[in-house]
Amino acid sequence: SVIRQMITTIPEEDWREVEIIGWLYQFYVSEKKDEVFAGLKKNKKIAKENIPAATQLFTPKWIVQYMVENSVGRLWQESHPESKAAESWRYYLEPVEQEPEVQAKLDALRNPNLKPEDITVMDPACGSGHILVYAFDVLYQLYEERGYLSREIPALILKNNLFGLEIDDRAAQLASFALVMKARGKSPDLLNRSIIPNIISIQESEGLKDSFFYTGLDAPTKKVVDNLIKMYADAKNFGSILTPEIENLSLVKDALDDSRQKSNLGKHDDGITRLETLIKQTELLTKKYDVVITNPPYMGGRGMNGPLSQHLKKHYPDSKADLFAVFLERTIGMAKPNGATATINQHSWMFLSSYEKLRTRIIDTQTIQSLLHLGPRAFDEIGGEVVQSVTFVLRNQHLENYKSVFHRLIDGDNSAAKELMFLSGQHRYIQKVDNFTSIPGSPISYWASETVQEVFQHGTPLGEMGQPRQGLATSDN
Numbered sequence: 001s002v003i004r005q006m007i008t009t010i011p012e013e014d015w016r017e018v019e020i021i022g023w024l025y026q027f028y029v030s031e032k033k034d035e036v037f038a039g040l041k042k043n044k045k046i047a048k049e050n051i052p053a054a055t056q057l058f059t060p061k062w063i064v065q066y067m068v069e070n071s072v073g074r075l076w077q078e079s080h081p082e083s084k085a086a087e088s089w090r091y092y093l094e095p096v097e098q099e100p101e102v103q104a105k106l107d108a109l110r111n112p113n114l115k116p117e118d119i120t121v122m123d124p125a126c127g128s129g130h131i132l133v134y135a136f137d138v139l140y141q142l143y144e145e146r147g148y149l150s151r152e153i154p155a156l157i158l159k160n161n162l163f164g165l166e167i168d169d170r171a172a173q174l175a176s177f178a179l180v181m182k183a184r185g186k187s188p189d190l191l192n193r194s195i196i197p198n199i200i201s202i203q204e205s206e207g208l209k210d211s212f213f214y215t216g217l218d219a220p221t222k223k224v225v226d227n228l229i230k231m232y233a234d235a236k237n238f239g240s241i242l243t244p245e246i247e248n249l250s251l252v253k254d255a256l257d258d259s260r261q262k263s264n265l266g267k268h269d270d271g272i273t274r275l276e277t278l279i280k281q282t283e284l285l286t287k288k289y290d291v292v293i294t295n296p297p298y299m300g301g302r303g304m305n306g307p308l309s310q311h312l313k314k315h316y317p318d319s320k321a322d323l324f325a326v327f328l329e330r331t332i333g334m335a336k337p338n339g340a341t342a343t344i345n346q347h348s349w350m351f352l353s354s355y356e357k358l359r360t361r362i363i364d365t366q367t368i369q370s371l372l373h374l375g376p377r378a379f380d381e382i383g384g385e386v387v388q389s390v391t392f393v394l395r396n397q398h399l400e401n402y403k404s405v406f407h408r409l410i411d412g413d414n415s416a417a418k419e420l421m422f423l424s425g426q427h428r429y430i431q432k433v434d435n436f437t438s439i440p441g442s443p444i445s446y447w448a449s450e451t452v453q454e455v456f457q458h459g460t461p462l463g464e465m466g467q468p469r470q471g472l473a474t475s476d477n
Contacts, residue, residue, distance in 0.1 A: 059130055059131065059295040059344060060378065060379065060415045060419075061130075061134075062091060062415070062419045063344055063372075063374075063378070063391050063415075064130055064131050064134050065089075065090065065091045065134060066091040066372065066391060066422075067131070067293050067342035067343070067344065067391060067393065068131065068134050068135050068138055068293060068342070069086075069089040069090075069091050069092040069138065070091070070092060070093055070342065070369065070370055070393045071291045071293055071340040071341075071342040071393050072119060072121060072135055072138050072139065072291050072293075072340075073085065073086060073089055073092055073138055074092075074095075074340065074369065074393070075114070075119065075290060075291060075340060076114070076116075076119070076142055077092075078095075078106070078109075078110055079110055079111045079112060079114040080112070080114070083142075083145060084145070085138075085141050085142060085145055088141070089138075090423070091422070091423075093370050093405055096403045096404075096405055096430055097403075098402065098403055099401060099403075101401070102399055102400075102401055102402055102403075105399055106399070109338050109397065115146070116139060116142040116143045116146055116148070116156075116161075117143075117156055117160040117161065118160075118290075119139065119142075119161055119290050119291065120160075120161060120163065120287075120289045120290045120291070121135050121139075121161055121162055121163065121289065121290065121291045121292075121293065122163045122164070122165070122284075122287075122289040122291070122292045122293075122334060123163070123164045123165070123292075123293055123294045124164075124165045124239075124240035124292065124294055124296075124327070124330065124331060124334065125165070125166065125239070125240060125294045125295065125296050125297060125327065126164030126165060126166050126171075126172070126175050126199060126294070127166065127168070127171050127175065127295070128171050128174040128175050128178060129164065129174065129175030129176070129178040129179055129199070130178075131293050131294065131295070132162050132164055132175060132178075132179060132199075133178050133179060133182050135161075135162060135293065136154075136157055136162065136179060136182050136183070137182075139157050139161050139162075140153055140154070140157065140186065143156065143157070150186065150187070151186075151187045151189070152187075153186065153187070154182075154183035154184070154186045154187040154190055155183070155187065155190060155193055155195050157183065158179060158180075158183055158195050158196075158197050158198070159195060159198075162179065162197065162198060162199075163198045163199070163284055163287075163289065164197070164198070164199035164200070165199075165200055165202060165239065165240045165281070165284055165285070166199070166200075166201050166202065166239075167201065167202050167235075167236050167239040168201065169201045171201075172199055172200065172201035173201070175197070175199050176196070176197045176199045179197045179199070180197060183195075198284070200277065200280055200281045200284055202232075202235050202236065202239050202240070202242075202281050203232065203235060203236075203274065203277050203278065203281065204232050204233065204234065204235045204236055205228060205229040205230075205231075205232040205233055205235070205274075205278060206233070208225070208228075208229050208271055208274060208275065208278075209229065210271075211270065211271020211272070211274075211275075212271065213259060213271045213272050213275070214271055217255060220248070220251055221251040221252055221254075221255050224246065224247070224248050224249060224251050224252050225252055225275065227246050227247075228244075228246060228252070228275070228278050228279075228282070231244045231246065231282075232278055232281075234307055235281075237305070237307055237308050237311075238308065238311055240285065240327070240330060241311075241312075241315070241316070241323075241326055241327065241330050242285060243285065243286075243315070243330075243333070244282050244285055244286060245286075246282055249279060249282065249283075252275065252279060253279065256272060256275065256276065256279075259272065287334075288334065288335065288336040288339070289334055289335060289336060289339060290335075290336055290339045290340070291335070291339060291340045291341075291342065292331040292332075292334045292335050292339070292340070292341050292342070293341075293342040293343070294327065294331060294342075294343055295343070295344050295345075296323060296324045296326075296327030296328070296331075296343060296345055297323045297324065297327065298322065298323060298324045298345070298346060298387065299322060299323040299324075300321065300322050301320070301321055301322070304323075312326055316329055316330075318355075318357040318358040318361065319349075319355065319358045321352075321354045321355065322346065322348070324345040324346050324349075325345070325349050325355060325358060327343070327345070328341075328343060328345060328349065328358070329358060331343060332362075332365075332366065332394065332396060335396040336396065337396055337397060338395065338396060338397045339395075339396045340369075340393055340394065340395055340396070341366075341393070341394040341396065342391075342392070342393045342394075343391065343392065344374075344378075344389055344390070344391035345389070345390065345391075346387060346388055346389060346390070347373060347374075347375070347388045347389060347390040348388070350373075350390065350443060350444035351441075351443045351444070353441060356441050356442065359441075359442055359443070359444065360437070360442050362394070363433055363434070363436060363437060363442055364398060365396075365398050366394045366395065366396060366397070366398060367394065367395040367397060367398055367399045367402050367404070367433070368392060368393075368394060368404040368433050368444075369392075369393045369394065369395055369404060369405070370392065370393050370404065370405040370406070370407075371390060371391070371392035371393075371404065371405070371406045371407070371444070371446070372390065372391050372392065372406075372407045372409055372418075372422060373390050373406065373407065373408050373409060373410055373446070374388075374389040374390055374391060374409050374410065374412075374418055375388055375389065375409065375410025375411070375412075376388055376389075376410070377412065377413060377414050377415070377418075378415055378418060379415065400434060401432055401434065402432065402433070403430050403431070403432055404430070404431055404432070404433050404446075405428065405429075405430060406428070406429040406430075406431060406446035406447075407421070407422050407425075407426075407427060407428055407429075408427035408428075408429065408446075408447060409421045409422055409426075409427065411427075429446045429447060431446045435453050438453055438456045438457045439453070439456045440456070
């Protein structure tokens with residue numbers, strides 16, 4: 001009802017400008033962000049209620065388009081090479097010609113029967129919905145190409161294709177609002193169909209045992225609810241990195257259905273509504289998706305509160321140094337076999353020894369389809385050298401000897417300059433990622449020539465010939 005009331009006051013020509021919602025919301029929380037960062041300078045950890053303000057960062061539109069077009073779009077084009085959809089995608093990278101044995105494997109992975117409603121897209125840190133909104137545009141195009149009725153397409157997309165998770169209640173509301181606005185712009189009668197976007201603000205379970213509904217459950221069902229309560233006791237601290245394994249969830253669903261049929265209790269018991277949310281978020285967290293796209297939160301160990309730090313050490317030992325790396329590991333786990341993961345994060349995972357195990361696992365289990373090394377100044381609103389970024393698309397399948405595309409855009413002075421460098425094809429490299437393992441630490445050294453790689457493969461390390469030492473030094477001069 002709130003969404004309906006807001007939409008009726010918005011002129012039709014403004015419906016398409018939904019990305020401004022995220023841009024405005026970022027500045028809405030900027031004061032809280034400044035407060036949190038000031039606390040960090042005093043060694044104050046980031047409490048879970050402050051994580052959204054500290055980590056939300058609006059993704060430049062062209063990077064969103066690159067990620068969506070080369071994940072959702074690439075999936076479609078591989079399955080339907082005859083499609084003309086890619087002709088309108090400005091940031092889509094045509095596949096590189098592969099060696100015959102690699103191409104044969106790619107052909108075997110194609111799904112010529114793929115339909116638009118089959119494609120599931122998840123953003124596990126969806127913020128105010130910027131990525132999902134553009135994914136809507138691309139999916140709408142695919143439905144149109146296949147001859148679906150225009151007025152039916154928006155409802156199909158909201159029901160079948162787009163999914164989002166978030167820990168910030170207000171941001172999740174805005175993401176739902178943005179998607180409904182986008183859909184209503186294509187189908188004016190959408191609001192009369194009571195279709196709700198599949199976007200969940202992850203909730204906690206505190207106080208659920210006090211609900212009237214809980215006290216009336218039988219022992220087996222109560223045990224399942226107890227597991228839900230335990231899993232989500234601190235859910236706002238962990239968000240989408242939670243990996244619930246809840247057995248017999250159907251017992252709780254049946255109990256909820258039975259309660260609704262027997263009485264009007266559901267209208268008065270907050271416990272029922274909250275339990276339905278916990279079930280829905282469990283389903284979204286355990287489901288596998290064709291495409292997982294996100295701009296994850298960035299937070300190093302220095303800012304993490306105690307429970308979050310301990311959780312990462314236990315469940316994400318290879319990526320625990322920063323939340324962006326944890327989300328990289330998590331999003332890969334959310335993708336179907338041969339599905340795609342698209343993200344923008346910090347480039348440190350490509351090089352630092354602290355991410356070597358994570359990096360090696362990605363090389364061994366994934367295929368880097370394309371990667372844009374953005375470097376500094378990709379986010380104009382934070383400026384300077386604060387964040388060194390990279391955006392890329394992975395295939396959740398290892399293809400040996402696959403030729404990946406890399407663009408080195410680190411010299412661009414701002415986001416727009418990097419965009420132009422990308423579009424012009426400057427500093428483009430074609431590399432087989434498997435070759436990176438020949439260099440100690442397996443850095444993503446896409447610019448290294450074949451000669452350099454051969455030196456590491458066949459040369460003799462200096463350490464085997466002698467023990468380098470510093471000689472005389474004048475010290476403090």
